[in-house]
Amino acid sequence: MLTEVACPNCLHPIDIRQHGRHITCDACRSEFILDGHICPRCNAYHAQEQGFCGDCGTPLTRVCQKCRTSNWAGDEYCKQCGTAMDILELLKMSYAQTTADRVQAHQEWSKEIKAQEEADSQRRMAQLMAQEQARLEAVARRRAAQKQEDWQLFLLIALFALLILVIVVLLIPFF
Numbered sequence: 626m627l628t629e630v631a632c633p634n635c636l637h638p639i640d641i642r643q644h645g646r647h648i649t650c651d652a653c654r655s656e657f658i659l660d661g662h663i664c665p666r667c668n669a670y671h672a673q674e675q676g677f678c679g680d681c682g683t684p685l686t687r688v689c690q691k692c693r694t695s696n697w698a699g700d701e702y703c704k705q706c707g708t709a710m711d712i713l714e715l716l717k718m719s720y721a722q723t724t725a726d727r728v729q730a731h732q733e734w735s736k737e738i739k740a741q742e743e744a745d746s747q748r749r750m751a752q753l754m755a756q757e758q759a760r761l762e763a764v765a766r767r768r769a770a771q772k773q774e775d776w777q778l779f780l781l782i783a784l785f786a787l788l789i790l791v792i793v794v795l796l797i798p799f800f
Contacts (some may be wrong), residue, residue, distance in 0.1 A: 691706055
């Protein structure tokens with residue numbers, strides 16, 4: 626698990642568990658944003674954007690209530706529309722909606738999540754199929770090489786047997 630990064634300016638080690646995504650170097654006071662995401666629960670670093678932490682299962686994204694854009698769970702503002710992602714703001718928006726609106730929004734959201742999960746599943750399956758195809762091709766290459774070695778050994782044994790036969794035939798008149 627990645628817990629430290631080097632400052633891009635002074636190379637001073639920075640403990641990312643204390644900073645989150647917005648990092649300030651204690652040595653040179655440089656500020657930068659960490660690529661990837663850190664799980665807010667177990668501090669596992671994820672280089673690619675994921676919906677859930679691979680170590681503890683904590684959600685790593687939150688959906689903006691205004692534009693329905695997926696944002697990192699630690700973001701303060703929506704990356705699409707700039708709406709505050711504050712929990713109190715989310716609660717206020719949630720209470721302002723009617724039950725029917727919330728149900729419809731959750732249904733749409735669940736469809737989006739299902740579509741995203743299906744796409745992720747298809748991507749993972751394609752990767753597994755490509756790995757399996759590569760494995761099968763490697764096995765086929767090894768079998769072909771083994772057959773060729775077996776054939777060469779057979780020819781060598783046949784040649785040796787023929788050589789012995791020729792020697793025996795040539796030596797018979799001398800006995």
